[in-house]
Amino acid sequence: MELDPLLLSRLQFAFVVCFHAIFPVFTIGLATFIAFLEMLAFKTGNPAWTRLSRFWIQVFGVAFAMGVVSGIVMSFQFGTNWSNFSYAAANFIGPLLSYEVVTAFFLEAAFLGVLLFGRDKVPQGMHLFAACMVALGTFISAFWILAANSWMHTPVGTELMDGVFTVGSWSEAIFNPSFPYRFAHMVLASFLTGSFVVAGVSAWYLLVGREVEANRKALSMCLWLILFAAPTQAVIGDYHGLNTLQHQPMKVAAIEGNWETMQGMPLLLFAIPDQQAETNRFEIGIPKLGSLILTHDLNGEVPGLKEVAAEERPPVWIVFWAFRIMVGIGLLMIGCALAGLFLRAGGRYWRQPLFLNAMRLMTFSPFVAVLCGWIVTEVGRFPWLVYGQMSHIEGLTPSLSGGMVLFTLLGYITVYALIFSAGLYYLMLVLRAGIESIDHEETHDVERPKRPLSASHVSIEEGGH
Amino acid sequence: MYGIDLSIIWAGIIAFGIMMYVLMDGFDLGVGILFPFAPDEDARDVMMNSVAPVWDGNETWLILGGAGLLAAFPLVYSVLMPALYIGVFLLLAGLIFRGVAFEFRFKANTSRYLWNWSFAGGSMVAAFAQGAVVGAYIEGFNTVGRVYVGGPFDWITPFSMLTGAGLLAGYALLGSTWLILKTEGHIQDWAYRLAPWLLAVVLVVFGIVSVWTPWVDPSAFERWFSVIRLIWILPVLALFCAWQVLRGLRRRMAARPFIATMGMFAFTYLGLLVTKWPYVVPPNHTLWDAASDPGSQLFLLIGMLFVIPVILAYTAWTYWVFRGKVRVGEGYH
Numbered sequence: 052m053e054l055d056p057l058l059l060s061r062l063q064f065a066f067v068v069c070f071h072a073i074f075p076v077f078t079i080g081l082a083t084f085i086a087f088l089e090m091l092a093f094k095t096g097n098p099a100w101t102r103l104s105r106f107w108i109q110v111f112g113v114a115f116a117m118g119v120v121s122g123i124v125m126s127f128q129f130g131t132n133w134s135n136f137s138y139a140a141a142n143f144i145g146p147l148l149s150y151e152v153v154t155a156f157f158l159e160a161a162f163l164g165v166l167l168f169g170r171d172k173v174p175q176g177m178h179l180f181a182a183c184m185v186a187l188g189t190f191i192s193a194f195w196i197l198a199a200n201s202w203m204h205t206p207v208g209t210e211l212m213d214g215v216f217t218v219g220s221w222s223e224a225i226f227n228p229s230f231p232y233r234f235a236h237m238v239l240a241s242f243l244t245g246s247f248v249v250a251g252v253s254a255w256y257l258l259v260g261r262e263v264e265a266n267r268k269a270l271s272m273c274l275w276l277i278l279f280a281a282p283t284q285a286v287i288g289d290y291h292g293l294n295t296l297q298h299q300p301m302k303v304a305a306i307e308g309n310w311e312t313m314q315g316m317p318l319l320l321f322a323i324p325d326q327q328a329e330t331n332r333f334e335i336g337i338p339k340l341g342s343l344i345l346t347h348d349l350n351g352e353v354p355g356l357k358e359v360a361a362e363e364r365p366p367v368w369i370v371f372w373a374f375r376i377m378v379g380i381g382l383l384m385i386g387c388a389l390a391g392l393f394l395r396a397g398g399r400y401w402r403q404p405l406f407l408n409a410m411r412l413m414t415f416s417p418f419v420a421v422l423c424g425w426i427v428t429e430v431g432r433f434p435w436l437v438y439g440q441m442s443h444i445e446g447l448t449p450s451l452s453g454g455m456v457l458f459t460l461l462g463y464i465t466v467y468a469l470i471f472s473a474g475l476y477y478l479m480l481v482l483r484a485g486i487e488s489i490d491h492e493e494t495h496d497v498e499r500p501k502r503p504l505s506a507s508h509v510s511i512e513e514g515g516h
Numbered sequence: 517m518y519g520i521d522l523s524i525i526w527a528g529i530i531a532f533g534i535m536m537y538v539l540m541d542g543f544d545l546g547v548g549i550l551f552p553f554a555p556d557e558d559a560r561d562v563m564m565n566s567v568a569p570v571w572d573g574n575e576t577w578l579i580l581g582g583a584g585l586l587a588a589f590p591l592v593y594s595v596l597m598p599a600l601y602i603g604v605f606l607l608l609a610g611l612i613f614r615g616v617a618f619e620f621r622f623k624a625n626t627s628r629y630l631w632n633w634s635f636a637g638g639s640m641v642a643a644f645a646q647g648a649v650v651g652a653y654i655e656g657f658n659t660v661g662r663v664y665v666g667g668p669f670d671w672i673t674p675f676s677m678l679t680g681a682g683l684l685a686g687y688a689l690l691g692s693t694w695l696i697l698k699t700e701g702h703i704q705d706w707a708y709r710l711a712p713w714l715l716a717v718v719l720v721v722f723g724i725v726s727v728w729t730p731w732v733d734p735s736a737f738e739r740w741f742s743v744i745r746l747i748w749i750l751p752v753l754a755l756f757c758a759w760q761v762l763r764g765l766r767r768r769m770a771a772r773p774f775i776a777t778m779g780m781f782a783f784t785y786l787g788l789l790v791t792k793w794p795y796v797v798p799p800n801h802t803l804w805d806a807a808s809d810p811g812s813q814l815f816l817l818i819g820m821l822f823v824i825p826v827i828l829a830y831t832a833w834t835y836w837v838f839r840g841k842v843r844v845g846e847g848y849h
C-alpha cells in the first residue's frame with residue numbers, strides 16, 4: 052500500500068493539535084474561575100473562597116504545564132510538514148505566532164509565579180491582580196492563535212503574489228470576517244469547559260460528603276455561569292453558522308448533509324451520508340427547519356454540495372456527525388443549567404444525588420464538544436488550507452515521504468501516550484487528594500524551585516507524600 | 517521608513533537568541549548528560565535542583581528563535597524543518613522527556629529511576645540532535661528555488677555525526693563546570709575530576725571539525741585564507757578561553773572554568789557565523805533572499821524591542837534569586 056504523506060500529515064496535525072487543545076481550553080476557563088474566586092475572597096474575606104482557590108490553582112498548574120509541553124510541538128509542525136504553507140503565509144502567520152509566544156512568556160514570567168507561589172509573600176490585592184493578569188494573558192494568547200486560524204478560513208487584508216502572501220492591512224487581516232464569531236465561540240467554550248469540570252468535581256465531592264461548605268459554593272457558582280453561558284453559546288453558534296454560510300457555503304452544506312441546492316431545506320436529525328452516491332441513507336429530518344435556521348425564512352434557498360466538483364467537497368459524514376455530537380452536548384448542557392435552576396428551590400441542587408451524578412458524568416463532555424467543533428470547522432474547509440487561495444496539497448512539504456510521516460506520527464503518539472498518561476494520572480491523584488490536601492502543605496518551601504507542578508504537594512505514587 | 521535594513525537587525529536578534537540558547541540551555545542539557553554518571557542519588561538531587569529554577573527560561577530562547585525565524589526569515593524555517601525532519605522530531609521528543617522529568621522526578625519515589633532515565637536520555641538525544649544540525653548546516657542544504665529537494669537522511673553524514681558527538685561533549689563540559697560553580701563537597705570533586713577529560717574531548721573534536729570544514733564547504737577555505745585576516749582573532753580567543761578553563765580547573769577555582777567554557781562556545785559560534793556570512797540557507801540563499809516582507813519584520817520588531825529587555829531582566833533576576841551553592845537536602849524535598 053502506498054503511504055500518502057498528505058493524509059498522514061493531516062492526521063498527525065489533527066492528533067497533536069487535538070491533544071494540545073484539551074489543555075488551553077480548560078486553563079482559559081479555569082484561570083477566569085480562579086480570578087473570580089480570588090475576587091470573592093478579597094471582597095468577603097470568607098475563607099471558603101480562599102480554600103477553593105488554593106485547590107484549583109494546583110489543578111491549574113498541572114494542566115498549564117501539560118499545555119505548554121504539547122504546545123512546543125505545534126510550533127514546529129508548520130515547518131516540518133507544511134513548509135510550503137509556512138513559506139507562503141509567513142508574512143502574516145509568523146508575527147502572530149511570535150506574539151503569542153511573547154504573550155505566553157509574559158504570562159508565565161511575570162504573573163504565573165506570583166499566582167502559584169506568592170500567596171503568603173505578596174499582599175492579597177497583589178495576588179488578586181496576578182490572578183486577573185494570568186486570566187487576561189490566556190485570552191490574549193487565544194486572541195493571536197484564533198486570529199491566525201480565522202484568517203486561514205476567511206483570508207482578507209492580504210495579497211497572494213508569486214506564491215507569497217503579503218499583508219496589505221494588519222487590522223483587516225487580524226479582524227477578518229470570521230474572527231469575532233470564532234473568538235466569542237471559543238471563549239464561551241472555555242468558560243463552559245472550566246465550569247463543567249469544576250462543577251463535576253464538586254458534585255463528586257458532594258456525593259461523598261467532602262468539604263461540603265466550599266464545594267457547594269463552587270457548584271452554585273458554576274451553575275449560574277452555565278445558566279448564562281450555555282444558551283448564549285447556542286446563539287453565538289447560530290451567528291457563527293450564518294457567517295460560515297456566507298464565506299464557506301460547502302462547509303455548511305456538509306454540516307447539513309445537503310447535496311442539492313434547494314429552498315425549504317429540512318433539518319436532518321439522522322442520516323448516513325454516502326460520498327460516492329452523492330446522497331444520504333436513512334434520513335430523518337424536520338421539513339423546512341434547516342432553511343429557517345440558516346436563512347431565517349422557511350423557504351430560503353440553501354446551497355448544496357453538488358455546487359462544486361466532487362473532489363472539492365469535504366468528507367461529509369465526519370462533518371455531519373461531529374456537528375451533531377457538538378450540538379447534542381450543547382443541548383445537554385442547557386438541560387443541566389435549567390435543571391440546576393429548578394433545583395435551587397430549597398437548595399436541592401447540592402443534595403439531589405441524581406443531579407449530582409449527572410453533573411459528575413458531564414465533566415468530560417465539554418472536551419468532546421470542543422474537539423467535535425474544531426473537527427467540523429477544520430475538516431469542513433477541505434480541500435483548502437487558506438480558504439479559496441491555497442489547498443492542502445499546495446501547502447504540504449514537497450520532500451515529504453509517507454514513511455517519514457508515519458514514523459513521526461507513531462513517534463508522537465508514543466511520546467504523548469507515555470507523558471500524558473503520567474500527567475493525567477497525576478491530575479487524578481491531585482483531584483482525589485481534594486481540597487483537604489492544602490491543610491497538609493509544608494511551610495518551609497522558601498527555597499523550592501518554582502515549577503508549575505510544585506504548586507501541588509501530592510506524590511505521584513499512591514500512599515506517598 | 518525602511519531606510520534601515522531590518523533584515524540585518526533581525527539577523528542580529530536571531531543570532532543573539534541562538535547564542536543565548538546554546539550557552540544557557542547548554543549547561544542544563546549538560547547536567548542531564550552527566551546524570552547517569554553521578555556518584556549517588558543525593559548528587560542527582562542537587563544536580564537537578566541546580567538547574568530546575570532556570571531551565572525553562574533557558575528554553576524560551578529556542579521557542580523565541582523558532583517563531584522569530586518563521587516571522588523574519590521564513591525561507592530558513594521552511595527549508596531547515598523539512599531537511600531536518602527526523603532530527604527535529606528527536607529533538608522535540610528529547611526536550612519533552614527531560615522537561616516532564618523536572619516535574620515528576622520529585623513527586624516519585626519507587627518510579628524515580630524511570631524519570632532519571634527520562635531526564636538523561638532526553639538530554640542526550642536533544643544535545644546530539646542539535647550538534648548534528650550544526651554539522652548539516654555547515655554542509656548546506658539541497659535546494660531548488662525556495663524548496664528543499666533532498667532526502668530524509670541527507671543530514672546524517674560522518675561529518676554531522678562528529679559535530680553531534682562534539683556538542684554532546686561540549687554541553688557535558690558546560691554542565692560539569694556549572695556544577696563546579698553551583699555545588700561543593702563530593703559532587704564538586706567529581707565535577708573537577710570529570711571536566712579536564714571533557715575539555716580534552718571537546719578540543720580534539722573541535723580541532724577535527726575545523727580542519728574538516730573546508731573539505732565539506734569550499735567557501736569556508738576562501739573565507740579564512742583570503743583578505744580578512746582579522747577573523748583569526750576568534751579561534752585564538754577560543755583557545756585562550758580553553759587555556760583559562762584548564763588553569764581554573766588546576767587551581768580549583770569555582771567560577772572561572774564555567775565562564776571560560778562559555779567564552780569558548782561564544783567565540784567558536786562567532787567563528788561559525790563569520791564562516792557562513794551572509795548565507796543563512798547555505799550554499800544558495802543569503803539572509804536577504806530568506807527575509808520576509810519588511811512590513812512583517814517591522815510589525816514584530818516593535819514587540820521584540822519591548823520584550824527582549826524584559827526577558828533579559830527577568831532572566832538576570834531569576835539567576836540572582838537562585839544564586840549561591842545548592843546543597844544536599846535543599847530545594848525540592
